[in-house]
Amino acid sequence: MWCGKVGRLLLIVLVWFRPPLMANEPAGWVFDSLAGTPDATQSDGQKVYEVLLRMLDRWNAHDIEGHLEVYWKSPELLVVVDSEQFNGWQQLHDSYTNGYPDRNSMGYISPARIQVKLLKPDIALALTWWSITFPNSKHKVVGNTTMNLQKFGDGWKIVAAHSSTTDM
Numbered sequence: 001m002w003c004g005k006v007g008r009l010l011l012i013v014l015v016w017f018r019p020p021l022m023a024n025e026p027a028g029w030v031f032d033s034l035a036g037t038p039d040a041t042q043s044d045g046q047k048v049y050e051v052l053l054r055m056l057d058r059w060n061a062h063d064i065e066g067h068l069e070v071y072w073k074s075p076e077l078l079v080v081v082d083s084e085q086f087n088g089w090q091q092l093h094d095s096y097t098n099g100y101p102d103r104n105s106m107g108y109i110s111p112a113r114i115q116v117k118l119l120k121p122d123i124a125l126a127l128t129w130w131s132i133t134f135p136n137s138k139h140k141v142v143g144n145t146t147m148n149l150q151k152f153g154d155g156w157k158i159v160a161a162h163s164s165t166t167d168m
Helices: 002-017 044-060 064-068 089-099
Strands: 078-081 084-087 108-120 123-133 140-152 155-167
Touching (some): 044 108, 044 123, 044 140, 044 155, 064 089, 084 089
Parallel strands (some): 078 155
Antiparallel strands (some): 078 084, 108 123, 123 140, 140 155
């Protein structure tokens, strides 16, 4: 009986406080890389997807500066990788540049899936599943990342991200 009342209360709270749907946007994920070819008109969901592809492309080019261009260049940026937390763009930048003195050691990332959901006209949630392989090694890292992106005057930027990884 207690679970039934709590369950109903939780359902009411979830429905009451869910973010409102935006006009002309479908419910759910507005972009999913597994769904096929997007429309010719470029939605914000597609624009976020292309920002994420650019970030992956810059990683594979071993271009740390280019990779970090998609992150909000602010001390308020928050990035968590497993249990390590980076506060601010500069700390993230320094970690990458110090962690990869030999850029070829960055490996090559392959996205398995990217999903984008617009929460508000200027806020998006993105989920990615990916793997990184390393040259001259059988070592492989697989992971997923959840990102919050915000639309600024110069485009969409990652304002918060959390990645979980595992070695294979």
